Amino acid sequence: MTLTQSGLNRRGFLKAAAGGGFTLGGLLGFGLDLRAAQEEVRRSRIAGAREYTSVCPYCAVGCGQLVHVRGGNIINIEGNPDSPINQGTLCPKGAATFQLAVNDNRIKRVWYRAPGATDWDKTMTLDEAMRRVAQRVKETRDAEATPTRPAGFQETWWTTTPDGVKVLKEVNHTLRIASLGGATMDNEWNYLQCKLMRALGVVFIENQARI
Numbered sequence: 001m002t003l004t005q006s007g008l009n010r011r012g013f014l015k016a017a018a019g020g021g022f023t024l025g026g027l028l029g030f031g032l033d034l035r036a037a038q039e040e041v042r043r044s045r046i047a048g049a050r051e052y053t054s055v056c057p058y059c060a061v062g063c064g065q066l067v068h069v070r071g072g073n074i075i076n077i078e079g080n081p082d083s084p085i086n087q088g089t090l091c092p093k094g095a096a097t098f099q100l101a102v103n104d105n106r107i108k109r110v111w112y113r114a115p116g117a118t119d120w121d122k123t124m125t126l127d128e129a130m131r132r133v134a135q136r137v138k139e140t141r142d143a144e145a146t147p148t149r150p151a152g153f154q155e156t157w158w159t160t161t162p163d164g165v166k167v168l169k170e171v172n173h174t175l176r177i178a179s180l181g182g183a184t185m186d187n188e189w190n191y192l193q194c195k196l197m198r199a200l201g202v203v204f205i206e207n208q209a210r211i
């Protein structure tokens, strides 16, 4: 049974759903096709908004998204039905992109907890925190240095030069630093993080995303 067959037009149905004490979920139980009503709700939600095409930032699948902006603010992000990749769908992570951009819970200051402390210190500036991280990374790498290995490299490997000479090379890595990534790190961030960690010789690089 569709809404039309049941004698309800779209506007009437929404009015009844809002004020009549029954729910969309309840109507589903009667076998009603709710797609038209859902489309109407969607339309009213983004009424007057400008629509921009974008790409989900989270993984290399590259699902197309529609971003709706009203008054300079993002009000909605959803899958782009014109995208040949996802045809309007988004995985749970991509479907939460709106919350990545608009979220009162985003932490916008540095939280630092000193070794042994039980409370967060929120007075540190970003510049101070960045300097501290850089200093710790340098100290950690320097601590690996020995008289015979001033660069601190722990391992070696043999290779053969084009003229057939066998040479021992040092592996430019550290096992003292690890990088952990979270689900909200997007492609660009992961690219930069990975590049930085590789340049520092970090081999323990992990990220939650498994898409």
Ligand code: SF4
Pocket (backbone or CB within 6 Å): 056, 057, 058, 059, 060, 061, 062, 063, 086, 089, 090, 091, 092, 093, 094, 095, 211
């Ligand atoms: S995170 Fe999900 S929605 Fe985003 S590009 Fe990857 S598969 Fe698509």
